[in-house]
Amino acid sequence: MKRKVTLKQIAKELDVSISTVSKALRNSIEISEDTRQKVQAFAKLYNYRPNNIALSLKNRKTKTIGIIIPEIVHYFFSKVITGIELVANKRGYNVIVGLSNESFDKEVINMQMLANGSIDGFILSIAKETLQQQDYHHFIETINQGMPIVMFDRVVNEIPCDKVIVDDVKGAKKAVGKLISGGCKHIAIITTKDYVSVGKLRTQGYLEALEDHKINPKASLILKIEDKLLSDDHLDKLENEIEQLFKSNTAIDGVFAVNELYAVTAIKVARKLGLEIPKSLQVVSFTDGVLSKHSTPSLTTVSQHGQEIGEKSANLLINRLELDENDEDEEIFETVVIETNLIERESTK
């Protein structure tokens, strides 16, 4: 087992100084053609590669991006990571991942673990618990220490950083608009409690779409699910709530669900109740994931372009990192909106 070879070892072996070896490898003109070749040959033979940690210490940057997301077993978030990793790699950066598990504490701890030199900047999406508590001091402190953050999807406006979001309101309006133009008169929404910002915004889009078409919203058609029901254990409870919705509003002919799971569950329940999709009930959901594509009937969905969000976030962050070096701090932050688009499939007419 040969350990990794260092400059020092090469230097000793070739009986020159460390600096000579370093310069030779970097093709410095200070070094004679002769020694340069000798050193390079030796380095190649022993497969020399500069030690990243030493470089990080010297250069005071790690060429590594920290990602903090609530969970990774999730179509949207993993798509975002794919996008981040893609451009990070292309631009010579590595990607280190922390999962907050939707917990405030884990989010804070994860950030602290990474903020002490391990990374150059963060890309993150805020945990639900953090949104609920509205405690953002860890973001502020990180930024104050000169470490830039890019937030995506779940953002909060008062933090001074770049942001990449989807236009949830507009996306929801597209979805509901599709139902309306498909002839639906009684459109229900299945959404989350309001503290989840995206749920709130999508609900807002639903209401605006109705208003635009002079349809009076009915409180009984708005089903706000306690968010914990997303975990698989509470599937029964979710089904029950949706069943109640349908039973007490038999006129429903369209459903807008703020995520795939709500949509497929609604379809399952509707079928049980004898409704035909899309003939007597049309369904549109948010998040164009694997369920939408492959369940039967396939779902008409609002695609969020997760990968694009990841790519944009990474580019924003790296741009800022590589700008900081030379220029003064540009304290102008961008908020990029990635357009959604509606993918029409079998669950609508």
Add this chain to the structure above:
Amino acid sequence: MKRKVTLKQIAKELDVSISTVSKALRNSIEISEDTRQKVQAFAKLYNYRPNNIALSLKNRKTKTIGIIIPEIVHYFFSKVITGIELVANKRGYNVIVGLSNESFDKEVINMQMLANGSIDGFILSIAKETLQQQDYHHFIETINQGMPIVMFDRVVNEIPCDKVIVDDVKGAKKAVGKLISGGCKHIAIITTKDYVSVGKLRTQGYLEALEDHKINPKASLILKIEDKLLSDDHLDKLENEIEQLFKSNTAIDGVFAVNELYAVTAIKVARKLGLEIPKSLQVVSFTDGVLSKHSTPSLTTVSQHGQEIGEKSANLLINRLELDENDEDEEIFETVVIETNLIERESTK
């Protein structure tokens, strides 16, 4: 914007030496109660945290694990990462992720980027292209440089490292056994070409199950899909192939699919052909992912326990890392088999 405070700054500010500060913070008995408190108070005030990179350089270990997987938008792999991150975090490690995208070159490059000091060891699952080319020199070299590897799921035996796998053969036998005991006489398998090791093993399990029950395998019931068809673009082609299978073998009353996508696609095609699930056709798939749980009918699947695989892998790796320190190199490698289990749902009787 106050930059991160260092020992040197504290030392200068308090007019003591760097070593005094360091020792005071680590509660060394060499330091007087007085200075210790002064230093600790100051450090707390300025929120001092030791720089990870400097520690890594000094200790020659990074407390970071590198993960290389083919893709991340994938239920199984993201579950594995969840498991890895869980125990890594608990044991004080970070996790850095590289995606090979099933490409040999990206796998090699990713490993090289990380192997130069950024991490202490790898957990990985081999890219399909690598399996096809059977070129494993990058693994061997990494190991020779003293960096341990743990392979999971897609492994190759000749590499000297710990491995965590599922018993694909046994899992497949369970799946096919379920179909047989449910009364199926003509069971088809939808699998991948043989170079994908798991596809090959699951096919083997299928054959063994048939043999155990004295059923003669028929070549026409074995459909081997060219793997690229997993990408969504080629869904049509996949459907066509499956349709051909059904049409030329009308007696088929059971299908074993080696992944969820093949299973739901088979169901979709079968329905189009007028077959009822599970009455006239029963389906079992491998990989207990989101499709299995939430599609209609829900799928009976072989669960691989991805998270457990991740946890076990991380524990194996970290154990080895922390053993290397003191003891001699233990050159005894483990191969842990995580048991699968069959989850019965609506797609079987």
Add this chain to the structure above:
DNA sequence: TTTCAACACGAAAACGTTTGCGTAACGCAA
């Protein structure tokens, strides 16, 4: 012969830690 570039290389500092060892100052016993 003297002087001075040009050349080719080495020494050392710096990045931020930890730690073994040396030592000044002090008190106290001989």
Add this chain to the structure above:
DNA sequence: TTGCGTTACGCAAACGTTTTCGTGTTGAAA
């Protein structure tokens, strides 16, 4: 006064780089 043991601290090395600056050796011009 000498000697010795504590106590409380500082020095310096080490981890592996890069880079600035200094310097010894040439060869050639004056």
